[in-house]
Amino acid sequence: MQSFTEENYLKVIYHLAQKTTNVQTNAIAEQIQTKPASVTDMLKKLAEKELVDYVKYQGVTLTEKGKQAAVNIVRKHRLWEVFLVDKLNFKWDEVHDVAEELEHIKSVDLIERLDEFLGFPKSDPHGDPIPDKNGTFAKTQFIKLIELKIGESGTITGVSQHSSPFLKYLEKLGLTLGKQIQITDITDFDGSVEISVNDKQINISREVAKHILISNNGKI
Amino acid sequence: MQSFTEENYLKVIYHLAQKTTNVQTNAIAEQIQTKPASVTDMLKKLAEKELVDYVKYQGVTLTEKGKQAAVNIVRKHRLWEVFLVDKLNFKWDEVHDVAEELEHIKSVDLIERLDEFLGFPKSDPHGDPIPDKNGTFAKTQFIKLIELKIGESGTITGVSQHSSPFLKYLEKLGLTLGKQIQITDITDFDGSVEISVNDKQINISREVAKHILISNNGKI
DNA sequence: TTATATTTTTAGGTAAATCTAAAAAAAAAT
DNA sequence: ATTTTTTTTTAGATTTACCTAAAAATATAA
Known part of the structure; x- marks a missing residue:
């Protein structure tokens, strides 16, 4: 231990x-x-x-042993984050610090039962994959929003930046997990991206677009 | 802190x-x-x-400050025990050690939300009272089962011994929280107590009877 | 009330995780 | 190929929570 x-x-x-x-x-x-x-x-x-x-x-x-230990902590962290959001109604920008503490609780039984209670979730509130109890990650296929071309669409399935201000900003824009988006324009001047989401047009900077992860992408 | x-x-x-x-x-x-x-x-x-x-x-x-801090830990410990039993299906004899770890998680917000999620429980799985967020305990009125006389009855509402073997033993006998019992006999020889519970007659030692707490007691 | 036993404290030390300041190694720039 | 800069390590201290062994205070018994 x-x-x-x-x-x-x-x-x-x-x-x-x-x-x-x-x-x-x-x-x-x-x-x-x-x-x-x-x-x-x-x-x-x-x-x-x-x-x-x-x-x-x-x-x-x-080492292999070290990796196992690390993955187990990641698993616990992400399961607790799901608990906090799904069951205790925390926002996705509020869970990190608490999960940081909870991830160190040692009982194996606890985490198995928590996993079951939560319905064996495959990803946490930020879209990060949750390894199973053997430490295996489900294969995930993400591309960055910034890589999409005009006219292409997809579903928001993750973020690669977990800071509270960033997450709060996305929430305000309605850019949350599961949302369907389409790229309607990319500005020549600074590369900022115009996207359609929730039947509205919004504009985000390249920097923001870099940190939004998209799956099921393709032309429409 | x-x-x-x-x-x-x-x-x-x-x-x-x-x-x-x-x-x-x-x-x-x-x-x-x-x-x-x-x-x-x-x-x-x-x-x-x-x-x-x-x-x-x-x-x-x-000191008053010390007592406040202590009561807060007791509150957290007992709320986590309720979570473990009610939500994760732990048995009442399995929760102590895990709660011992969880009680030290610091977030105030977490414990308020947990309290709400659990429906503001007033007692833990062993019948011990849970103080509210101000540290106030609801008044509880227990007497020990050993103090009941032949013919008297009541409801099991707590235990004053939390060891796993003791709790497992009570579980096996069907002597769990909320059960209605009646004293049918007290042996002269060793003071062991015959009680009726679940429409059956069972026998427990004085030692066991000392650690079972009864409320709503009275003659029938 | 003196002797004995128990409880508690002091004194001095250890291990884990940290620190600062200085030395050493590696990488980058001239 | 030096010099300069950056990165990393060593050496020696500090803090927290613990230990053992011995001394001191308190409680109990003769």
Whole structure:
């Protein structure tokens, strides 16, 4: 079993490893809100426990054992987020911090029963996939909204930015999960995107469009 | 805000204070599974924070601030127990350890929403009262089953022993919360009690009868 | 009321996770 | 190919919660 702190390191390394193979000390420090020196200490400890492969000055990768542990935390985090939104009526921008605490509750039985209670959800309130109890993710097929061309359409199925202001903004625009959208225009000047959603035309910046994930896309 | 460990001390002191006014160092150490020397250290720290009144060699009492914090943990613990039993189908003997972890989740919003989701329950799966968000307990009127006389009856509304074997045993006998019972005989020899429940006659020891709490009692 | 037992505290130390400041290694720029 | 910058590590402290062993205070018994 890992400590609360070790679990946080594993989770952060897991997420950072989606971008780069070898995860850097500084990147971890930034995520965990601590100093690089503290990270080095912890990496040694995790390597000792065979949860990461660590070579001085070369960054880390998770071992199979470390990856399993990390995926399990991700699973718990996302299931709790579903609980908070579906059952306790939290908004999708309010759940992160609470789930951050709940994800460390240890009982295996609890999480299996929670999964069942929630109806074995496949994704969390932000569209992120929930691994099953063996750590397997369902294959998901997303493209970024920014990649759609004029006339193309699709369904909003995720976001790649979880900050509260961003999520609140999308909510205000009516750009929530499950919504059907169509690209009606792309401005030459700054690349901002005009889309039709809820029978209305709205305009979003390229930056926003980058972080909206679309599935079932195609021409109409 | 208190640390996880501080919260545990406050909770234990709160529970022990139901029996004696001045809570002793050794009693705390036993409950928390630690050494008396460690308890002394922590009592100094809690006194420093004005959560307890502590006089060397004289034991401790909670201050008003300390009591508030303790009652809040009790509230969270009991609400989570209701969640586990009512929503996740845990048995009443399985919930204690998990609730012990969940009670330390900090979000105030979470616990208010959970309370609402559960329908503002007034007692937990063992019949213990749940304080409201101001820390007020509803007045409860229990007597021990052992105090009933032959012919008297009542409703099982609580237990004063939470060990898993005890709870499992009661479950097997059908002595669960809400059940209507009547005393049909009390054995002279060892004081064991014959009761009628679910249209059957069963026999329990004095020791068991001491830990079953009855309300609405009276002659029939 | 003195002796004995129990309870509690002090003193000094350990382990986990953090820190700052300085040194070392690696990467980038001239 | 140096120099400069950035990244990472080491060394030595700090804080929290715990420990053991010994001393001190309190309670109990003779």
